[in-house]
Amino acid sequence: MTPYLEVHVxxxxxxxxxxxCNAAVRGRVAAGAQIIGPITSIYWWKGEIQRDEEFLILMKTTKDRLDELISVVKAEHSYETPEIVAIPIEGGLVEYLTWIKVETAELPSVE
Structure with missing residues (x-):
C-alpha cells in the first residue's frame, strides 16, 4: 500500500x-491542505435526505500520520460524524511525495 494519502473532510x-487545516498543518499531521467551496452536498442523515452547502478540505499526509490527523480533525470539527476519508495516492512527482514525507515527519524533541 502506498504510504501517501489524500484525506477528504x-x-x-x-x-x-x-x-x-491550520491545526493539521501546524501539528505536522498534514503537509498541506486546500479548501474548496462552497459545494453542494446531498446525503442521507438520520433517515432523511439532506442538502447542505459545505466546504471540502483536501489534506496530504502519510499512512503513518493518519490516526493523528483523524484525532486532530475530530477535536476541531463540529459535526457529530464528520466525513474523514483517506484515499491512497498511487503516484506523482517524486519531489512532491518526498515533500509530504518531510513535512509530516515528527520533529525530534528538544530537551
Whole structure:
C-alpha cells in the first residue's frame, strides 16, 4: 500500500475548514491542505435526505500520520460524524511525495 494519502473532510463553514487545516498543518499531521467551496452536498442523515452547502478540505499526509490527523480533525470539527476519508495516492512527482514525507515527519524533541 502506498504510504501517501489524500484525506477528504467536509464542514459547514469556511472558518471551521480553516481552523481544521491550520491545526493539521501546524501539528505536522498534514503537509498541506486546500479548501474548496462552497459545494453542494446531498446525503442521507438520520433517515432523511439532506442538502447542505459545505466546504471540502483536501489534506496530504502519510499512512503513518493518519490516526493523528483523524484525532486532530475530530477535536476541531463540529459535526457529530464528520466525513474523514483517506484515499491512497498511487503516484506523482517524486519531489512532491518526498515533500509530504518531510513535512509530516515528527520533529525530534528538544530537551
Amino acid at each position: 467536509t464542514t459547514d463553514t469556511q472558518e471551521e475548514a480553516e481552523k481544521i
